[in-house]
Amino acid sequence: MTSMSKRFALGIFDDEDVLLHAIENVREAGVKIYEVFTPFPIHGIDDALGIERSRLPIAAFFLGMTGLSFALWMQIYMLGFDWPMIIGGKPHIALPAFIPVAFELTVFFTCHGMVITFYTISSLYPRWKTPVLDVRSTDDKFVVAIEMNEKIDLNHLTQLLRANGASEVNEKEMTKF
Amino acid sequence: MATLTHQESVTAEYLQVSSNARKRFIIIIVAGVILLVIGLLLAAFHIGEAAHEGVAAHGATAGHEGTAHHGSPIWIKRLLVSLWHNNVFFTGVSVVGTVFMAIQYVAYAGWSVLIKRINEAMSAWVLPGGVLLVLIFGASLINNDIFHWTLPGIMTKGSPNYDHIIAGKAGFLSVPFYLIRTISYITIWVVFTNKLRALSLAEDLNGGTEYFHKSITASALFLVLFAVTSSMSAWDWVMSIDTHWFSTMFGWYVFASWWVSGIAATTLCVIILKQMGYLSFVQAGHLHDLGKFMFGFSIFWTYVWFSQFMLIWYANLPEESVYFNQRLGGFNGQYTWLFFFNLLINFAFPFLVLMTRDAKRQMIMLKIVSIAILIGHWFDFYLMIMPATMQANNGFIIEFGVALVFLGSFLLLLTKRLSQASLVPLHHPFLDESVHHTT
Numbered sequence: 001m002t003s004m005s006k007r008f009a010l011g012i013f014d015d016e017d018v019l020l021h022a023i024e025n026v027r028e029a030g031v032k033i034y035e036v037f038t039p040f041p042i043h044g045i046d047d048a049l050g051i052e053r054s055r056l057p058i059a060a061f062f063l064g065m066t067g068l069s070f071a072l073w074m075q076i077y078m079l080g081f082d083w084p085m086i087i088g089g090k091p092h093i094a095l096p097a098f099i100p101v102a103f104e105l106t107v108f109f110t111c112h113g114m115v116i117t118f119y120t121i122s123s124l125y126p127r128w129k130t131p132v133l134d135v136r137s138t139d140d141k142f143v144v145a146i147e148m149n150e151k152i153d154l155n156h157l158t159q160l161l162r163a164n165g166a167s168e169v170n171e172k173e174m175t176k177f
Numbered sequence: 178m179a180t181l182t183h184q185e186s187v188t189a190e191y192l193q194v195s196s197n198a199r200k201r202f203i204i205i206i207v208a209g210v211i212l213l214v215i216g217l218l219l220a221a222f223h224i225g226e227a228a229h230e231g232v233a234a235h236g237a238t239a240g241h242e243g244t245a246h247h248g249s250p251i252w253i254k255r256l257l258v259s260l261w262h263n264n265v266f267f268t269g270v271s272v273v274g275t276v277f278m279a280i281q282y283v284a285y286a287g288w289s290v291l292i293k294r295i296n297e298a299m300s301a302w303v304l305p306g307g308v309l310l311v312l313i314f315g316a317s318l319i320n321n322d323i324f325h326w327t328l329p330g331i332m333t334k335g336s337p338n339y340d341h342i343i344a345g346k347a348g349f350l351s352v353p354f355y356l357i358r359t360i361s362y363i364t365i366w367v368v369f370t371n372k373l374r375a376l377s378l379a380e381d382l383n384g385g386t387e388y389f390h391k392s393i394t395a396s397a398l399f400l401v402l403f404a405v406t407s408s409m410s411a412w413d414w415v416m417s418i419d420t421h422w423f424s425t426m427f428g429w430y431v432f433a434s435w436w437v438s439g440i441a442a443t444t445l446c447v448i449i450l451k452q453m454g455y456l457s458f459v460q461a462g463h464l465h466d467l468g469k470f471m472f473g474f475s476i477f478w479t480y481v482w483f484s485q486f487m488l489i490w491y492a493n494l495p496e497e498s499v500y501f502n503q504r505l506g507g508f509n510g511q512y513t514w515l516f517f518f519n520l521l522i523n524f525a526f527p528f529l530v531l532m533t534r535d536a537k538r539q540m541i542m543l544k545i546v547s548i549a550i551l552i553g554h555w556f557d558f559y560l561m562i563m564p565a566t567m568q569a570n571n572g573f574i575i576e577f578g579v580a581l582v583f584l585g586s587f588l589l590l591l592t593k594r595l596s597q598a599s600l601v602p603l604h605h606p607f608l609d610e611s612v613h614h615t616t
Contacts, residue, residue, distance in 0.1 A: 044615050057534070088491060096487050 005175040007148040008034065010134055011161035012141050012168045016042050019142045022164035023048045026144070029160055034147040037137035059117050060110050067109025071102040131174055187612055189599035190455060194592045202588045209581025213256075216574030220252035249320040251570050257322045258566045259579040260313050265414050266438070266558045267583050268306030269431070270551075273439020274299030275370045276403055279396035282373075282389075287610030288466055291459050293602055295446045297377060298595040299439070300370040302587050307363030310414070311356065318352065323566055326350045326420045342421050350417060358413055362406040369399035377602060384604035407432045415558070419565040422500045426485040431561075433478040437523075438554040440470045441547035446591070448540045448547070455600055461538040462616045468537030471546060475527040478554075479520070504560060508569040515560050522553035555580065 011026075013019040020042070027033065033049060046053075079085065080093040090097065119125060137143040146157065148171070158169040248254055274296035281289040317323040325343070330336030332344040343350070372395050380388035408428030416427045424430075444467040450456050489497045504512045527546050536542040563571040602608065 047615070053534075061532075088493070090491070096483075096490050099483065099487070 005173055007171065007173050008133060009146045009148055009152075009154060009157050009161075010170045010172055011144040011146070011164075011166040012134065012136070012170065013144065013165060014141065014167050015165070016142060018165035019144070020044065020048050022161070022166065023144065025164050026146075026160060031146060031152075031157065031160065034145045037133060037143040037145065039138060039140060039142075056114060056118060060114050063113035063117075064106045064110040066113075067106040068102055070109070071105035072098060074105075075101060133172055133174065134170070187458060187601055187603065187608060189601055189603050190457075191598075192450070192455060192592065192596040192600055194596045198592065199589065202585045202592070204585075205588070206582050206585035209578045209583075209585060211578070212581060213575055213578030216572065216576075216578055217252050217256065219574060220255055220572065221250070248322045252575070254320075254322045255567060255570070255572060255575050256579070257313065257317050258562065259576045260309070261317070261323050261414075262558055262562045262576070263555075263579050263583045264306055264309050264313060265562070266435075266555055267302060267587055268310065269435030270438045270442050271299050271302035271306060271587070272366045272370070272403075273435055274443070275303070275366065275373060275399065276407075276436070277439060277443065278373060279369075279399050279403075282393050282396035283400060285393075285607075287607035288463060288614040290602060290605045290607050290611035291456065291463060292443060292447050292467075293377070293605070294595060294598060294600050295443055295450070297370075297374050297598075298591045299442060299446070300366075300374075301590045301594040303363070303370055304367050305586075305590070307359075307367065310359060310363065314356070314359065324417060324420070325565075326417060327352060346420070350420070355413060355417075358409065362410045362413075365399075365402050365406055369395060369402075373399075377605075378598055380604050381599060381602060386606050389606050407435070415561050418562055419500060421496065424485055424489070424497070424500070426481055426488075429481045430478075430485055433474065433481045434554045434557050437471065437474040437478050438551055440467065440474060441550035441554075443467065444471060444543055445547040445551070448544050450600070452540065458601070458612045460614070462614045463611075464540065464543055465534070465537045465616045466614075468531055468543050468546075471543070471550060472527060472531040472537065475524060475531075475550065479524040479528075482520070482524075503564040507564065511569050511571065512560060512564055515556060519553065519557050519560055522549055523557060526553075 011022070013022060016038070019036070019038075023033065023036065023045070027048075027050065036045065036049065038045070075098045076093050079087075084092045086092075087094075087097075132138070133145055134141065134143045144161070144166075146152070148154065154171065161169050249257070277289075278293055278296040280286075281293070314323075318327055321327045321329075325331070326346065328338050330338040331340050332347045333339060334344070373392055376388045376392045376395065380392075411428045411431035415431055416423065444464070447456060447459060447464070447467065451459055486501065489501060492498075504516050506513055526549050530542060530546050531537055559576065605611075
């Protein structure tokens with residue numbers, strides 16, 4: 001099972017501005033950052049980490065189209081063919097009356113679909129034991145995780161992180177991460 | 178990456194309105210006047226005009242029994258109505274400058290500080306616009322060209338003009354009360370516009386956070402008052418033209434139209450200034466936010482439009498649906514194309530074009546969409562005002578002429594006020610945040 005476990009060097013930071021500078025400098029020094037854990041979203045951290053833009057909006061567009069088509073199909077089929085009724089003297093397929101439902105189902109499909117898509121691709125789902133590298137990242141510390149391998153010298157990395165404002169540097173091994 | 182960490186010093190920059198630019202604005206006005214004269218001549222001598230008289234009665238189910246043609250000759254009436262239409266549109270767009278700024282203040286928003294001066298300059302038109310509103314209203318009273326309810330005797334029983342529905346609204350629709358209301362709206366708008374402008378200029382001179390806090394207080398008060406006055410001005414200036422008809426969505430509908438046009442006008446100014454080399458600190462992030470505003474509020478306008486339309490369409494009460502009867506197929510289909518064009522240019526176009534993130538960050542896309550929105554909402558107001566006043570006698574040449582005259586004057590005033598202060602509010606406490614704004 002050793003192949004399942006990974007070793008991480010964790011740089012702990014106290015301040016978001018220091019963190020942003022540190023990320024830039026560490027990346028410039030050629031170190032690959034595995035992930036950064038922060039208690040709250042930080043503006044501009046995506047750019048600093050060089051993360052590509054998410055393709056989630058594309059999924060959102062198609063989910064919305066699915067919702068819209070489903071809503072229109074459902075109403076046209078139900079009220080136009082399956083069980084036609086005269087309501088208020090309007091035609092069976094009365095499009096203006098279908099628009100509110102179409103709108104709501106578009107939103108419904110988009111938001112639920114996006115949440116499910118996001119959780120799936122981020123492999124976030126409920127489980128008994130949640131792997132957390134450092135619990136303080138949910139409180140007041142910013143944690144930069146760097147995956148270790150044979151080529152990385154821990155002493156050198158520690159120095160680099162400390163020089164860039166890390167208050168401590170720890171090492172942690174995780175299985176199933 | 179760089180924008181986050183390095184510091185650049187922000188310095189004041191002043192807009193130089195070249196005589197060339199001013200000449201261009203005057204050319205717009207002159208072109209408008211020429212178009213206007215051509216239109217007036219064509220209308221006065223009935224050139225290129227089919228026999229509309231028979232058609233008019235066809236769609237005008239709202240008018241009461243025996244709608245005899247009353248009022249001025251068609252060409253004068255068209256000029257007056259068109260002045261009113263353009264004035265309501267331009268005054269609304271200009272007051273949105275102050276509203277937008279007030280909302281940014283109350284929300285403690287930092288990103289918009291760099292574009293604040295454009296909003297201040299836009300509102301320069303509120304005072305002349307308001308004065309013109311009162312003057313045009315006065316002129317319309319001579320032959321009751323715009324408002325049907327101003328007809329003498331329409332609210333007195335026994336008079337040949339008597340209309341019991343309009344008489345029921347006598348408490349609200351009386352000329353003195355109307356004038357008092359209109360003048361109060363304008364006064365409120367002008368006072369707060371000037372107040373926020375004065376605070377902003379004093380802040381430039383003296384610095385400190387005192388002006389910022391005072392601006393927030395003024396903005397909060399203004400927004401409460403504007404919430405009421407925007408709705409009421411919509412009833413007075415636009416809805417009372419269709420005197421028999423009423424809609425509870427109308428205040429929101431007119432506000433939505435003004436608001437999205439005002440944001441489009443702000444965006445257009447930012448882009449033009451940036452392309453001229455000003456506003457160097459305005460980055461894609463700021464444009465992105467403006468684009469999101471335009472995108473979102475185009476949908477908001479559609480939402481309000483649809484809420485009004487669907488309820489009336491579904492209930493199909495004669496006194497309500499007459500409004501859409503006139504606009505959709507009424508007067509021999511005169512306004513039908515505008516009805517659909519309105520939805521296309523104000524909803525479908527911005528919605529589809531501004532959907533992606535990249536489109537909201539590119540100046541060319543935003544420029545095209547903001548121009549389309551401004552034109553679209555000008556036509557939106559056209560569609561609100563023309564069917565009830567001009568019936569089938571509407572046209573476009575006079576109306577475009579008047580619009581150009583207004584546009585030129587609006588731009589002259591806007592650039593004048595814009596050049597009077599630094600484009601960057603140097604001592605605004607959130608300036609730094611705006612300079613480093615990223616989305």
